[in-house]
Amino acid sequence: MSPSRTATHSPAYSRQVDSLSAATTRTVRRCCSAETVSPYTGQDLATPQTVTQPDYERSAEPPEEAPFSWRAVLEIVQALALAVVISVVLNLFVVQVTEVRQRSMETTLLQNDRVIVSKIDYRLGPPMRGDIIVFNPPIDSSIPYVKRVIATAGQTIDLRDGRVYVDGQLVEIPQAHGLTQPQAPRIAYPFRVPAGEIFVLGDNRQASSDSRTFGSVPIQNIIGKVVLRFWPADRLTFFEW
Numbered sequence: 731m732s733p734s735r736t737a738t739h740s741p742a743y744s745r746q747v748d749s750l751s752a753a754t755t756r757t758v759r760r761c762c763s764a765e766t767v768s769p770y771t772g773q774d775l776a777t778p779q780t781v782t783q784p785d786y787e788r789s790a791e792p793p794e795e796a797p798f799s800w801r802a803v804l805e806i807v808q809a810l811a812l813a814v815v816i817s818v819v820l821n822l823f824v825v826q827v828t829e830v831r832q833r834s835m836e837t838t839l840l841q842n843d844r845v846i847v848s849k850i851d852y853r854l855g856p857p858m859r860g861d862i863i864v865f866n867p868p869i870d871s872s873i874p875y876v877k878r879v880i881a882t883a884g885q886t887i888d889l890r891d892g893r894v895y896v897d898g899q900l901v902e903i904p905q906a907h908g909l910t911q912p913q914a915p916r917i918a919y920p921f922r923v924p925a926g927e928i929f930v931l932g933d934n935r936q937a938s939s940d941s942r943t944f945g946s947v948p949i950q951n952i953i954g955k956v957v958l959r960f961w962p963a964d965r966l967t968f969f970e971w
Contacts, residue, residue: 834932838905844961847954862956869944877930888920908936
Protein backbone atom coordinates (compact mmCIF):
# COMPACT_ATOMS: atom_id res chain seq x y z
CA MET A 731 0.00 0.00 0.00
CA SER A 732 1.09 3.46 -0.68
CA PRO A 733 1.45 5.51 2.39
CA SER A 734 -1.43 8.06 3.13
CA ARG A 735 -0.77 11.58 2.19
CA THR A 736 -1.46 14.28 4.76
CA ALA A 737 -2.36 17.79 3.50
CA THR A 738 -0.13 20.35 4.92
CA HIS A 739 -0.47 24.12 4.73
CA SER A 740 1.99 26.82 5.19
CA PRO A 741 1.82 28.92 8.39
CA ALA A 742 0.91 32.07 6.43
CA TYR A 743 -2.09 30.38 4.90
CA SER A 744 -3.37 29.26 8.34
CA ARG A 745 -3.11 32.78 9.73
CA GLN A 746 -5.19 34.18 6.84
CA VAL A 747 -7.92 31.60 7.45
CA ASP A 748 -8.04 32.34 11.17
CA SER A 749 -8.16 36.09 10.55
CA LEU A 750 -11.04 35.72 8.08
CA SER A 751 -12.96 33.47 10.46
CA ALA A 752 -12.59 35.92 13.34
CA ALA A 753 -13.72 38.89 11.17
CA THR A 754 -16.77 36.98 10.02
CA THR A 755 -17.69 36.09 13.60
CA ARG A 756 -17.38 39.73 14.72
CA THR A 757 -19.55 40.94 11.81
CA VAL A 758 -22.30 38.41 12.61
CA ARG A 759 -22.27 39.41 16.28
CA ARG A 760 -22.53 43.09 15.45
CA CYS A 761 -25.45 42.49 13.08
CA CYS A 762 -27.30 40.43 15.66
CA SER A 763 -26.74 42.82 18.53
CA ALA A 764 -26.97 46.17 16.68
CA GLU A 765 -29.94 48.52 17.47
CA THR A 766 -32.12 49.53 14.57
CA VAL A 767 -32.20 53.35 14.31
CA SER A 768 -34.54 55.52 12.23
CA PRO A 769 -32.55 57.52 9.70
CA TYR A 770 -35.03 60.43 10.10
CA THR A 771 -35.47 60.82 13.83
CA GLY A 772 -32.48 59.01 15.26
CA GLN A 773 -34.85 57.03 17.54
CA ASP A 774 -34.66 53.34 18.16
CA LEU A 775 -37.32 51.78 15.94
CA ALA A 776 -37.26 48.60 17.98
CA THR A 777 -38.41 50.54 21.06
CA PRO A 778 -42.24 51.23 21.20
CA GLN A 779 -42.94 54.95 20.75
CA THR A 780 -45.73 56.97 22.50
CA VAL A 781 -47.81 59.13 20.11
CA THR A 782 -49.21 62.32 21.67
CA GLN A 783 -52.50 63.65 20.27
CA PRO A 784 -52.37 67.34 19.23
CA ASP A 785 -54.12 69.80 21.56
CA TYR A 786 -56.58 70.92 18.89
CA GLU A 787 -57.83 67.35 18.42
CA ARG A 788 -58.42 66.67 22.09
CA SER A 789 -62.03 66.81 23.25
CA ALA A 790 -62.69 69.63 25.73
CA GLU A 791 -63.31 68.36 29.18
CA PRO A 792 -66.56 69.70 30.73
CA PRO A 793 -65.88 72.41 33.37
CA GLU A 794 -66.36 71.43 36.93
CA GLU A 795 -69.61 72.78 38.39
CA ALA A 796 -69.11 75.24 41.20
CA PRO A 797 -70.54 74.01 44.46
CA PHE A 798 -73.76 75.69 45.66
CA SER A 799 -73.05 78.54 48.04
CA TRP A 800 -75.57 80.04 50.45
CA ARG A 801 -73.13 82.87 51.01
CA ALA A 802 -73.41 83.92 47.36
CA VAL A 803 -77.21 83.86 47.63
CA LEU A 804 -77.06 85.98 50.77
CA GLU A 805 -74.80 88.53 49.04
CA ILE A 806 -77.28 88.84 46.15
CA VAL A 807 -80.20 89.32 48.55
CA GLN A 808 -78.27 91.98 50.46
CA ALA A 809 -77.42 93.84 47.25
CA LEU A 810 -81.06 93.81 46.15
CA ALA A 811 -82.26 94.98 49.56
CA LEU A 812 -79.74 97.83 49.55
CA ALA A 813 -80.88 98.89 46.06
CA VAL A 814 -84.51 98.94 47.22
CA VAL A 815 -83.66 101.00 50.31
CA ILE A 816 -81.67 103.52 48.27
CA SER A 817 -84.51 103.80 45.74
CA VAL A 818 -87.09 104.40 48.47
CA VAL A 819 -84.93 107.02 50.21
CA LEU A 820 -84.27 108.84 46.94
CA ASN A 821 -87.96 108.78 46.03
CA LEU A 822 -89.07 110.04 49.45
CA PHE A 823 -86.51 112.73 50.09
CA VAL A 824 -84.41 113.54 47.02
CA VAL A 825 -85.95 112.98 43.58
CA GLN A 826 -88.81 111.21 41.92
CA VAL A 827 -89.90 110.43 38.38
CA THR A 828 -93.22 111.88 37.23
CA GLU A 829 -95.23 111.43 34.06
CA VAL A 830 -96.95 114.52 32.65
CA ARG A 831 -100.63 113.64 32.34
CA GLN A 832 -102.12 116.94 31.17
CA ARG A 833 -101.69 119.19 28.14
CA SER A 834 -101.68 122.37 30.19
CA MET A 835 -97.90 122.88 29.93
CA GLU A 836 -97.62 122.50 26.16
CA THR A 837 -95.36 123.17 24.41
CA THR A 838 -92.87 123.28 27.30
CA LEU A 839 -93.92 119.82 28.44
CA LEU A 840 -96.04 117.46 26.41
CA GLN A 841 -98.44 114.82 27.57
CA ASN A 842 -96.65 111.56 28.49
CA ASP A 843 -93.29 113.28 28.93
CA ARG A 844 -91.23 111.85 31.82
CA VAL A 845 -89.55 114.32 34.15
CA ILE A 846 -87.29 114.19 37.19
CA VAL A 847 -88.54 116.20 40.15
CA SER A 848 -86.17 117.53 42.80
CA LYS A 849 -87.52 117.34 46.34
CA ILE A 850 -84.66 119.17 48.01
CA ASP A 851 -84.86 122.51 46.20
CA TYR A 852 -87.59 123.92 48.38
CA ARG A 853 -85.92 122.65 51.52
CA LEU A 854 -83.16 125.08 50.69
CA GLY A 855 -85.25 128.05 49.54
CA PRO A 856 -88.77 129.18 48.58
CA PRO A 857 -90.37 128.73 45.15
CA MET A 858 -89.52 131.44 42.63
CA ARG A 859 -91.47 132.87 39.74
CA GLY A 860 -90.88 130.82 36.61
CA ASP A 861 -90.26 127.52 38.44
CA ILE A 862 -92.05 124.50 37.00
CA ILE A 863 -93.43 122.47 39.87
CA VAL A 864 -95.30 119.24 40.54
CA PHE A 865 -97.92 119.53 43.28
CA ASN A 866 -101.12 118.11 44.65
CA PRO A 867 -103.90 120.56 43.73
CA PRO A 868 -106.19 121.83 46.53
CA ILE A 869 -109.10 119.96 44.95
CA ASP A 870 -110.04 116.31 44.77
CA SER A 871 -107.53 114.82 42.34
CA SER A 872 -105.55 111.59 42.33
CA ILE A 873 -103.15 112.99 39.73
CA PRO A 874 -100.44 115.52 40.60
CA TYR A 875 -100.47 118.67 38.50
CA VAL A 876 -97.56 120.29 36.67
CA LYS A 877 -97.68 124.11 36.45
CA ARG A 878 -95.48 127.21 36.50
CA VAL A 879 -95.15 129.53 39.49
CA ILE A 880 -96.33 133.04 38.63
CA ALA A 881 -96.64 134.78 41.99
CA THR A 882 -95.56 134.01 45.54
CA ALA A 883 -96.85 134.86 49.03
CA GLY A 884 -97.67 138.54 49.51
CA GLN A 885 -97.68 139.43 45.82
CA THR A 886 -100.76 140.75 44.05
CA ILE A 887 -101.78 139.26 40.71
CA ASP A 888 -104.17 140.83 38.22
CA LEU A 889 -105.54 139.56 34.91
CA ARG A 890 -106.39 142.30 32.41
CA ASP A 891 -107.06 142.02 28.70
CA GLY A 892 -105.68 138.49 28.59
CA ARG A 893 -102.40 139.49 30.23
CA VAL A 894 -100.84 138.83 33.63
CA TYR A 895 -99.68 141.57 36.02
CA VAL A 896 -97.87 140.99 39.30
CA ASP A 897 -97.61 143.93 41.66
CA GLY A 898 -98.66 146.15 38.78
CA GLN A 899 -95.89 144.88 36.44
CA LEU A 900 -96.62 143.00 33.24
CA VAL A 901 -95.26 139.44 33.48
CA GLU A 902 -94.38 137.80 30.20
CA ILE A 903 -93.38 134.14 30.12
CA PRO A 904 -91.80 133.38 26.73
CA GLN A 905 -93.04 129.76 26.79
CA ALA A 906 -96.66 130.77 27.56
CA HIS A 907 -99.23 131.16 24.82
CA GLY A 908 -102.91 132.06 24.62
CA LEU A 909 -104.93 134.68 26.46
CA THR A 910 -104.98 134.48 30.25
CA GLN A 911 -108.60 134.95 31.24
CA PRO A 912 -110.25 134.53 34.67
CA GLN A 913 -111.98 131.16 35.10
CA ALA A 914 -113.70 131.13 38.51
CA PRO A 915 -116.08 133.89 39.60
CA ARG A 916 -115.16 133.30 43.24
CA ILE A 917 -111.63 134.60 42.63
CA ALA A 918 -111.70 138.38 42.41
CA TYR A 919 -108.86 140.33 40.84
CA PRO A 920 -106.55 141.91 41.83
CA PHE A 921 -105.82 138.83 43.99
CA ARG A 922 -103.32 138.90 46.82
CA VAL A 923 -101.51 135.60 47.38
CA PRO A 924 -101.90 134.50 51.03
CA ALA A 925 -98.87 133.72 53.20
CA GLY A 926 -97.46 130.25 52.68
CA GLU A 927 -99.08 129.89 49.25
CA ILE A 928 -98.28 130.40 45.55
CA PHE A 929 -100.23 131.25 42.39
CA VAL A 930 -99.66 128.93 39.41
CA LEU A 931 -100.60 128.95 35.73
CA GLY A 932 -100.16 126.51 32.86
CA ASP A 933 -98.15 127.61 29.82
CA ASN A 934 -101.05 126.56 27.61
CA ARG A 935 -103.24 129.29 29.09
CA GLN A 936 -106.44 128.41 27.26
CA ALA A 937 -106.30 124.70 28.14
CA SER A 938 -105.21 124.75 31.77
CA SER A 939 -106.93 124.18 35.08
CA ASP A 940 -104.79 126.20 37.49
CA SER A 941 -104.97 128.86 40.20
CA ARG A 942 -107.57 130.69 38.13
CA THR A 943 -109.83 127.70 38.89
CA PHE A 944 -108.88 126.38 42.34
CA GLY A 945 -107.07 129.37 43.83
CA SER A 946 -103.59 129.60 45.28
CA VAL A 947 -101.67 126.46 46.27
CA PRO A 948 -100.31 125.83 49.80
CA ILE A 949 -96.55 125.34 49.74
CA GLN A 950 -96.92 122.07 51.65
CA ASN A 951 -98.76 120.68 48.60
CA ILE A 952 -95.63 121.03 46.47
CA ILE A 953 -93.95 117.72 45.64
CA GLY A 954 -90.92 119.26 44.01
CA LYS A 955 -89.37 121.23 41.20
CA VAL A 956 -89.04 119.86 37.66
CA VAL A 957 -85.33 119.88 36.78
CA LEU A 958 -85.05 117.48 33.86
CA ARG A 959 -87.11 115.98 31.07
CA PHE A 960 -85.44 112.66 30.20
CA TRP A 961 -88.11 111.08 28.02
CA PRO A 962 -88.50 111.13 25.08
CA ALA A 963 -84.74 110.94 24.77
CA ASP A 964 -84.68 113.13 21.66
CA ARG A 965 -86.15 116.00 23.70
CA LEU A 966 -83.85 115.74 26.70
CA THR A 967 -84.08 119.09 28.50
CA PHE A 968 -82.50 120.52 31.64
CA PHE A 969 -84.64 123.18 33.27
CA GLU A 970 -83.15 126.09 35.14
CA TRP A 971 -82.60 125.41 38.84
